[in-house]
Amino acid sequence: MATNDFLGLVSSIFVLNLDLASDIAQLVPHEVLLKLTSKQSMINVSKSLSGKCSKEDEELRKAARIVHNTEHHLYQRIDQLEMAEGCGIPKYFGGIDYSTVLDTGYFLIEVVKDVHPVRYYDNISMKAVSQVLESLARLNAKLISNRDLLSNFNDKICADFSANNSIRGGYGIERCAAGFLSIASRYPNLDREANLLASFAESDYPLLCHWDCHLGNVLWAKDEKSNKWEMLKIVDWQTVHLNNPIIDVCRITFSALSPDDFGQHLESLLHLYYKTLSENTTGQLPWKSFETMRKAYDLVFPLQVILVGYLLGNETFVERQVSRLTDSEKSKARCSIEAKLHSYVNYAARCVEKYYLLQKSTHARFRFVNECNEYIAGNSMLD
Numbered sequence: 434m435a436t437n438d439f440l441g442l443v444s445s446i447f448v449l450n451l452d453l454a455s456d457i458a459q460l461v462p463h464e465v466l467l468k469l470t471s472k473q474s475m476i477n478v479s480k481s482l483s484g485k486c487s488k489e490d491e492e493l494r495k496a497a498r499i500v501h502n503t504e505h506h507l508y509q510r511i512d513q514l515e516m517a518e519g520c521g522i523p524k525y526f527g528g529i530d531y532s533t534v535l536d537t538g539y540f541l542i543e544v545v546k547d548v549h550p551v552r553y554y555d556n557i558s559m560k561a562v563s564q565v566l567e568s569l570a571r572l573n574a575k576l577i578s579n580r581d582l583l584s585n586f587n588d589k590i591c592a593d594f595s596a597n598n599s600i601r602g603g604y605g606i607e608r609c610a611a612g613f614l615s616i617a618s619r620y621p622n623l624d625r626e627a628n629l630l631a632s633f634a635e636s637d638y639p640l641l642c643h644w645d646c647h648l649g650n651v652l653w654a655k656d657e658k659s660n661k662w663e664m665l666k667i668v669d670w671q672t673v674h675l676n677n678p679i680i681d682v683c684r685i686t687f688s689a690l691s692p693d694d695f696g697q698h699l700e701s702l703l704h705l706y707y708k709t710l711s712e713n714t715t716g717q718l719p720w721k722s723f724e725t726m727r728k729a730y731d732l733v734f735p736l737q738v739i740l741v742g743y744l745l746g747n748e749t750f751v752e753r754q755v756s757r758l759t760d761s762e763k764s765k766a767r768c769s770i771e772a773k774l775h776s777y778v779n780y781a782a783r784c785v786e787k788y789y790l791l792q793k794s795t796h797a798r799f800r801f802v803n804e805c806n807e808y809i810a811g812n813s814m815l816d
């Protein structure tokens with residue numbers, strides 16, 4: 434992972450080779466991955482995106498602290514509970530958070546080998562995507578079995594993130610809900626639909642949600658000869674918090690699968706997720722039945738597409754995705770991205786039509802999606 438392909442936007446990532454005395458060498462790994470986040474890198478990224486540093490240093494330091502600590506604490510806690518295995522989470526070896534030092538925090542996790550760099554034009558196989566769904570389901574199955582653990586997670590890992598999520602405009606459901614309520618107040622004729630969306634898809638109780646579980650935040654292996662994909666680890670847990678876990682299911686299925694696989698295999702993937710979750714826990718699931726979960730997927734899907742999908746319609750974003758390719762590969766990759774965008778905007782529009790619009794006219798459907806896009810574009814939190 435020591436290549437530029439994996440350099441984080443805000444964090445710096447290094448592979449360290451530890452040269453240790455032989456008695457210690459048995460206890461710690463030879464190689465570790467160091468992920469380091471500093472106040473200054475946060476400021477630099479903010480400047481490079483907006484052309485200026487619009488926020489106060491203090492606020493950026495706070496934001497850096499929160500996102501960094503959130504991920505750090507997740508790895509630490511999962512490791513203490515010996516939950517890394519089977520849940521696709523890298524093993525944790527140590528680190529220091531921002532409570533100890535003011536400007537920089539770091540942590541050490543396992544080095545993952547043979548990672549295949551992915552971009553949005555890649556189609557990850559069904560099998561590899563099902564490994565991600567199983568991992569996410571196992572993680573939450575353990576937390577459902579032990580509700581004390583779940584509240585512990587909330588207090589120890591996500592507390593700052595959840596409580597201070599106004600820093601970048603908030604995340605997930607709360608932000609969406611606020612967004613739709615604001616649509617309702619701005620466009621009285623969309624009042625009913627927007628209010629429906631604001632209260633959308635609540636699960637009976639929230640579980641751990643990665644929130645940014647798109648194909649790029651999963652490390653994959655690919656055997657070029659056999660074209661076999663495999664999930665290695667799920668990374669970049671900076672935005673983990675308690676929320677509707679179906680958000681992760683939406684995000685990974687729509688970003689990673691080819692449009693064909695999405696169309697053909699979505700149902701069986703959702704069944705697999707539900708089965709893994711229900712058969713690995715003794716507690717009560719957040720949904721009454723598979724059908725309730727299935728509906729939650731369709732309710733959450735359009736919002737995920739509105740929040741994330743519009744990136745694929747952005748030329749700058751798409752060109753950045755294809756920049757490493759040769760000219761002939763580029764046009765194929767652009768088509769591949771467009772095909773994905775087309776497939777999930779279409780699915781999202783059908784969900785909107787099915788669940789949110791009383792008036793099932795095409796005009797109403799597109800007006801609604803446009804209104805949402807307009808709102809999100811004006812308040813974008815996705816830098």
Ligand SMILES: *[C@@H]1O[C@H](CO)[C@@H](O)[C@H](O)[C@H]1NC(C)=O
Nearest residue numbers: 471472473474475476477478
């Ligand atoms: C931030 O940017 C400055 C100047 O562009 C550079 O010297 C410095 O190394 C950067 N720091 C980090 C942590 O990225």
Ligand SMILES: *[C@@H]1O[C@H](CO)[C@@H](O)[C@H](O)[C@H]1NC(C)=O
Nearest residue numbers: 554555556691692693769772
């Ligand atoms: C991904 O799959 C779609 C069909 O579902 C195909 O059109 C596209 O070319 C594929 N992309 C790549 C990079 O193979």
Ligand SMILES: *[C@@H]1O[C@H](CO)[C@@H](O)[C@H](O)[C@H]1NC(C)=O
Nearest residue numbers: 519567571708709710712713
């Ligand atoms: C969880 O459930 C699946 C599907 O029912 C099963 O195959 C698996 O062995 C169970 N245990 C774990 C740890 O995934």
Ligand SMILES: *[C@@H]1O[C@H](CO)[C@@H](O)[C@H](O)[C@H]1NC(C)=O
Nearest residue numbers: 482746747748749750810816
């Ligand atoms: C596309 O993204 C770039 C970079 O984030 C941004 O500057 C630009 O305004 C976006 N274009 C549109 C049409 O939203």
Ligand SMILES: CC(=O)N[C@H]1CO[C@H](CO)[C@@H](O)[C@@H]1O
Nearest residue numbers: 495498499592593594596597
């Ligand atoms: C870094 C930071 O500002 N953390 C705050 C997040 O919110 C909690 C609860 O409101 C505060 O106690 C933390 O200080």
